[in-house]
Ligand code: ADP
C-alpha cells in the first residue's frame with residue numbers, strides 16, 4: 001500500500017501562513033499534540049467502558065521524548081490509533097473548507113490563540129516547529145494495518161504501510177532549523193509544566209533521578225542511593241475536578257501552595273462548579289493582600305478540559321476579581337477567537353455574572369456564619385468588597401448586606417446598622433445624615449476628640465480606595481453625606497439650629513480678623529470669625545471637604561488631575577466666643593496682639609500636624625518665653 005495525494009485545502013500556501021502568524025506562540029505545538037494524544041487515550045478508555053473495545057488497555061501513559069542528534073521530538077500515545085483511511089479523513093481533510101476565509105480574516109492576527117483550534121488547526125501547529133511531520137499509527141480496530149503518513153509542510157502528503165505493532169499513535173516532528181531551541185530537556189520540561197500539569201492522562205517525559213533508602217551501613221546509619229524513575233509531568237485529577245464534599249481544607253491549601261509556592265496561605269476559597277447553562281469548574285482563592293498596591297493581577301489560570309490555556313482572564317473574570325488567585329476550567333469559553341469576540345460572547349457574559357454571584361454568595365455566607373471571624377478578615381477582604389461595589393452594579397446590590405464600616409474605636413457596622421446608630425444625633429437641620437470619617441487617626445486625633453465630645457462617631461477611611469468608596473456611598477445611601485472630621489470645626493460639621501451666636505460685635509470681629517491676617521501673613525489661609533462653643537479651641541485650621549476630596553482622588557488616579565495641581569487652601573476658623581480671643585482684643589499693644597494670635601494659630605496648626613520645621617522651632621521658643 002502506497003499512496004500519494006494532496007491535502008484538500010483551497011489555499012496552497014497555508015503552512016507558511018500558519019508559521020508566520022503563530023511564530024510568537026510556537027511553543028503551543030506541544031500543548032496541541034499532547035492534547036490530541038490525551039483525547040485519543042480517553043476515547044479508547046471510553047470505548048472500553050462501553051464494551052466496544054474488549055482488548056487490553058495496557059499502560060496508557062503518553063510519552064514525550066526527543067532526540068538531539070536526529071533532531072526529532074516524538075509524542076507517543078496508546079490511544080485508539082488511526083487507520084490510513086482515518087488519517088486521510090481527520091488529518092488531510094482538515095476543516096479547511098474555510099481556508100480562504102481563514103487567510104482573509106487572520107491576515108493581521110497577532111495572537112496564535114486567535115486562530116488555533118477555531119479552524120481545526122491543532123494538529124497543524126506542528127508545522128510551526130517542524131519541516132516534516134510523521135504519523136505512525138495502529139488503530140484499535142480488529143484487523144487494522146499500521147499506517148504511516150508523512151508530510152513536509154507543503155500541501156502534498158504520502159501514506160504508506162507503517163511499522164507500529166501496538167495500538168496507538170506516534171507523532172514524530174523533524175524540527176526545523178529555526179526551532180532547534182526545542183531540542184532541549186529544560187525547554188521541553190518548562191513547556192510541559194506550563195500546559196500539561198493537570199492533564200487527565202499520565203504524561204511521561206524521560207526519567208529523573210531520585211534518592212531512595214538503601215539499607216543501613218555498619219554504624220546503623222541509613223544509606224541512600226540514586227535511582228532513575230519516570231519523570232511524570234502531571235497530576236491527573238486536580239482538585240477542581242473533584243467534588244467539594246470529598247475535599248478538606250488541607251487539600252485546598254496544598255493545591256494553593258502547588259500553584260503559588262511563594263505565597264502566604266489564602267484567606268478562603270470558593271469552589272466553582274456549574275454545568276448549566278455553561279460548563280465551568282474551578283477554585284478561586286482570596287489571597288492575603290498586604291497593602292492596596294500589593295495585589296497582582298493575572299494570577300488566575302484558565303484551563304479548558306484541564307489543558308492550560310492562558311493566565312489572561314480579562315473579560316471572563318470581572319475586573320475587581322482579577323486580584324483573586326486560582327483556576328477556572330471551562331470548555332465553553334471561546335478561546336480561539338479574538339478579544340472583541342470574547343466580550344460579545346453570551347457565555348462569557350454569563351460566566352462573568354456567575355463568578356460575581358458566587359463570590360458575593362461566599363462573602364455573604366462567611367458574614368452570616370461567623371461575624372467575628374468575618375470582622376477579623378475585614379482588613380484583607382475590605383478592599384475586594386469596596387472595589388467590587390464601586391465597579392459592579394450587581395455586586396454593589398449584594399455587597400450592601402456585608403460591607404462593613406469601621407469606626408475609630410475599632411467597632412464594625414453594616415450599612416443599615418451604622419445608619420441606625422448615627423441617624424439621631426448626626427442629622428443636620430436639612431435632614432441630611434452626616435457620616436464623619438478620618439483618613440489618618442493620628443494626625444486627625446484632635447478633631448476626632450472634638451467630634452466624640454459631641455457624641456459624634458467617626459469612621460476610619462484610610463485606604464486609597466476609600467476616597468472612591470465614599471463617593472459611592474453618597475450616591476447609594478439616601479440623604480447621607482460624608483465629611484472628613486477635620487473638614488470644619490466640630491460645631492459646624494453637622495449644622496443644627498442650635499448654633500452658638502457670635503458674641504463679638506461686627507467691629508470687634510473685623511478687628512480680630514485683621515489681627516490674625518497680619519499674624520498669619522499667608523494668602524493660603526483665609527480667616528473667618530465664627531460663633532462657636534466657648535469650650536472648643538480658639539482657632540481651628542480646616543480644609544474644605546470638596547476641595548480636599550478632589551485632591552485625594554487626583555492623588556489615587558481618579559481622573560481629577562486638575563485639582564491635584566492646585567495649591568492647598570485652608571480655612572482658619574476663629575472662635576469668637578473663646579476667652580482667648582477676648583484676651584487678644586484686650587491686649588495692651590499691637591505687638592502683643594500679634595504674638596498671641598500667632599501663638600493660637602500655631603497651636604491650631606500643631607493639632608493638625610501642619611506645624612513643621614522652622615515654624616515649629618520658633619513656636620517652641622516663643623512658648624518657652626511666654627511661660
Ligand atoms: P481537534 O483535536 O480539535 O479535533 P486536531 O487538528 O488537533 O483537531 O486533530 C484533528 C483530528 O486528528 C482529531 O480530531 C483526531 O481525530 C485526529 N488525531 C489527531 N491526533 C491523534 C492521535 N494522537 N490519535 C488519534 N487521533 C488523532
Ligand code: MG
Pocket residue numbers: 032035036122123
Ligand atoms: Mg486537537
